[in-house]
Amino acid sequence: xxxxxxxxxxxxxxxxxxxxxxxxxxxxxxxxxxxxxxxxxxxxxxxxxxxxxxxxxxxxxxxxxxxxxxxxxxxxxxxxxxxxxxxxxxxxxxxxxxxxxxxxxxxxxxxxxxxxxxxxxxxxxxxxxxxxxxxxxxxxxxxxxxxxxxxxxxxxxxxxxxxxxxxxxxxxxxxxxxxxxxxxxxxxxxxxxxxxxxxxxxxxxxxxxxxxxxxxxxxxxxxxxxxxxxxxxxxxxxxxxxxxxxxxxxxxxxxxxxxxxxxxxxxxxxxxxxxxxxxxxxxxxxxxxxxxxxxxxxxxxxxxxxxxxxxxxxxxxxxxxxxxxxxxxxxxxxxxxxxxxxxxxxxxxxxxxxxxxxxxxxxxxxxxxxxxxxxxxxxxxxxxxxxxxxxxxxxxxxxxxxxxxxxxxxxxxxxxxxxxxxxxxxxxxxxxxxxxxxxxxxxxxxxxxxxxxxxxxxxxxxxxxxxxxxxxxxxxxxxxxxxxxxxxxxxxx
Numbered sequence: 483x484x485x486x487x488x489x490x491x492x493x494x495x496x497x498x499x500x501x502x503x504x505x506x507x508x509x510x511x512x513x514x515x516x517x518x519x520x521x522x523x524x525x526x527x528x529x530x531x532x533x534x535x536x537x538x539x540x541x542x543x544x545x546x547x548x549x550x551x552x553x554x555x556x557x558x559x560x561x562x563x564x565x566x567x568x569x570x571x572x573x574x575x576x577x578x579x580x581x582x583x584x585x586x587x588x589x590x591x592x593x594x595x596x597x598x599x600x601x602x603x604x605x606x607x608x609x610x611x612x613x614x615x616x617x618x619x620x621x622x623x624x625x626x627x628x629x630x631x632x633x634x635x636x637x638x639x640x641x642x643x644x645x646x647x648x649x650x651x652x653x654x655x656x657x658x659x660x661x662x663x664x665x666x667x668x669x670x671x672x673x674x675x676x677x678x679x680x681x682x683x684x685x686x687x688x689x690x691x692x693x694x695x696x697x698x699x700x701x702x703x704x705x706x707x708x709x710x711x712x713x714x715x716x717x718x719x720x721x722x723x724x725x726x727x728x729x730x731x732x733x734x735x736x737x738x739x740x741x742x743x744x745x746x747x748x749x750x751x752x753x754x755x756x757x758x759x760x761x762x763x764x765x766x767x768x769x770x771x772x773x774x775x776x777x778x779x780x781x782x783x784x785x786x787x788x789x790x791x792x793x794x795x796x797x798x799x800x801x802x803x804x805x806x807x808x809x810x811x812x813x814x815x816x817x818x819x820x821x822x823x824x825x826x827x828x829x830x831x832x833x834x835x836x837x838x839x840x841x842x843x844x845x846x847x848x849x850x851x852x853x854x855x856x857x858x859x860x861x862x863x864x865x866x867x868x869x870x871x872x873x874x875x876x877x878x879x880x881x882x883x884x885x886x887x888x889x890x891x892x893x894x895x896x897x898x899x900x901x902x903x904x905x906x907x908x909x910x911x912x913x914x915x916x917x918x919x920x921x922x923x924x925x926x927x928x929x930x931x932x933x934x935x936x937x938x939x940x941x942x943x944x945x946x947x948x949x950x951x952x953x954x955x956x957x958x959x960x961x962x963x964x965x966x967x968x969x970x971x972x973x974x975x
Contacts, residue, residue: 499827500827500830500831503827503828503831504831504834504835505882506518507831507832507835508835508838508879508882508883509882509885510886511885511886511887512775512777512795512886512887514886515797515835516797519797519799522828526821526824526825526828527802527805527818527821528801528802528805528806528818528821528822528825529799529800529801529802529825529828530799530800530801530802531797531798531799531800532798532799532800533797533798617768618766619766619768620648620650620652620691620763620766620767621645621646621648623687623766624645624648624683624686624691625642625645627686627687628641628642628645628682628686631682631685631686632682636675637675637678637679637682640671640675640676640678640679641679641682641683643661643679644661644676644679644680644683644692645683647661648683648691648692648763649763650763650764650767651761651762651763651764652688652690652691652692652693652699652761652762652763652764653692653693653694653699653763654680654683654692654693654694655694657694658673658676658677658680661676662676680692684702688759688762688763688765689702689703689706689762690702690703690758690759690762691762691763696726696760697722697723697726699758699760699762700722700726700755700758700760701719701722701723703757703758703759703762704718704719704722704754704755704758705719707754707757710754711750713747714747714750714751714754715754717741717743717747717748717750717751718751718754718755720741721737721741721751721755722755725737725740725741728740729752729755730971731970731971732970732971732972732973732974734748734973774888774895775792775794775795775888776792776795776888776889776890776895777791777792777795777839777843777887777888777889778790778791778792778839778840778843778887778888778889778890779791779792779889779890780843780847780854780889780890780891780892782854782892787847787851787854789840789843789844789847791836791839791840792890796836797832799825799828799829799832800829801822801825801826801829805818809822838875838879838883839883839887841873842869842873842880842883842884842898843889843898845869845872845873846864846869846889846898846901849862849864849868849869850862850864850901853893853901854891854892854893857893857921858893858917858918858920858921859918859921859922859925860918861901861903861915861917861918861921862915862918863903863904863914863915863916864901864902864903864915865902866880866881866884866902883898884897884898884899884902885897885898885899900917901917903915903916903917904916906919906950906951906952906956914950916960919945919950919952919960920960920963920964922945922948922950923941923945923957923960923961923964923966924964924966926941926944927941927961927966927972930972932972932973932974933973933974934973935969935972935973936969937969938954938955938957938958938961938968938969939954939957941957941961942954942956942957945957
């Protein structure tokens with residue numbers, strides 16, 4: 483095999499580190515962006531934030547005097563992506579406080595909110611920070627009741643065994659036989675003792691705790707509801723204990739035949755059953771609230787809609803003035819040139835990220851003006867390619883921009899992807915947005931007669947009368963996407 487040299491021309495795409503960082507920052511959500519930024523600030527000493535919430539903080543010394551030492555006192559302008567000149571420094575103005583030695587306990591006392599206590603009236607609310615109460619779990623709540631109601635250690639131990647077997651909803655998912663078989667023989671526990679322990683747990687608050695089935699849970703609660711007529715309570719108990727499936731299916735005609743009752747009696751029993759909580763233990767479950775912060779805000783200015791970036795989610799970065807002075811004095815011989823270049827890249831890519839989000843949001847608002855004026859029923863069909871062609875960007879870029887980015891509008895908070903959707907043909911040859919059709923379906927169902935709700939076929943016919951060609955299965959798919967139950971479950975007495 484003979485070796486030789488060949489000259490060949492070819493093209494290939496090379497992703498530079500700067501471009502890779504730009505793509506990664508573009509696809510991050512606001513929360514992920516700030517987490518990524520914190521990591522970069524830790525790794526790169528030349529980067530610092532100018533929007534630190536502790537910049538203007540007032541600090542008190544141990545003796546109550548005000549500290550004038552500023553930990554974050556220096557401000558310098560943000561360095562652009564290509565700027566390499568000297569970084570200027572402006573000393574921030576200090577808060578107007580009297581000297582520390584001029585404040586004494588005899589003159590005035592300082593409270594926790596940095597306001598003189600003497601100037602506050604008795605009607606002012608307490609401004610000390612409120613501490614959140616400790617979360618009490620369901621099991622702790624039941625154990626506290628157990629300690630108040632039981633004295634015998636053996637009864638307490640068996641009752642606590644039942645409490646530990648409850649799930650987060652308050653149900654006993656393990657049978658008493660299984661619990662009994664798992665106990666050591668030398669304890670000589672009788673099945674009647676476990677029955678007593680379960681009865682004690684079911685007598686605790688909240689009502690319905692310790693039930694083994696949904697029927698038992700509802701029955702426990704109905705028996706403890708106050709001021710219920712005997713006839714109504716008896717009918718409600720009979721329904722949940724024997725015919726709960728028919729009740730869930732809303733087969734009211736069959737229920738009236740089985741229990742020989744009229745509409746009024748069944749309606750009163752239904753109201754009693756609806757007062758019950760099918761998952762009584764969820765009240766003690768700790769749920770962390772998830773908050774969505776908008777990236778852009780849409781406001782109406784006259785007859786036009788204005789798109790603004792949310793300044794609260796835009797991090798303000800700059801090159802550290804201290805390190806910039808060191809590099810200037812040593813003429814770049816400090817070995818920090820790489821970190822300086824990375825800091826400039828990050829500032830430029832961060833600016834480019836928000837620039838792109840703003841351009842995409844403006845293009846969306848321009849094409850969905852009817853939505854902002856009239857609501858979801860006026861949404862027009864829109865695809866990613868339309869925005870990409872308008873802005874001269876790739877579809878993948880638009881997809882990254884619209885994922886986990888949110889817009890605050892007069893109609894609520896929406897993800898940018900919400901404004902994109904498929905289309906449905908109309909009889910006139912036009913197109914209707916699937917989002918608008920879902921909004922119409924929601925309106926039709928919201929205005930229906932609950933005694934005779936609309937079926938999917940009827941909704942399809944009503945949309946056809948408005949010129950929208952849509953099949954029954956498509957209506958069912960959109961209805962399920964809106965989490966609206968079928969016609970049989972929407973019927974009421």
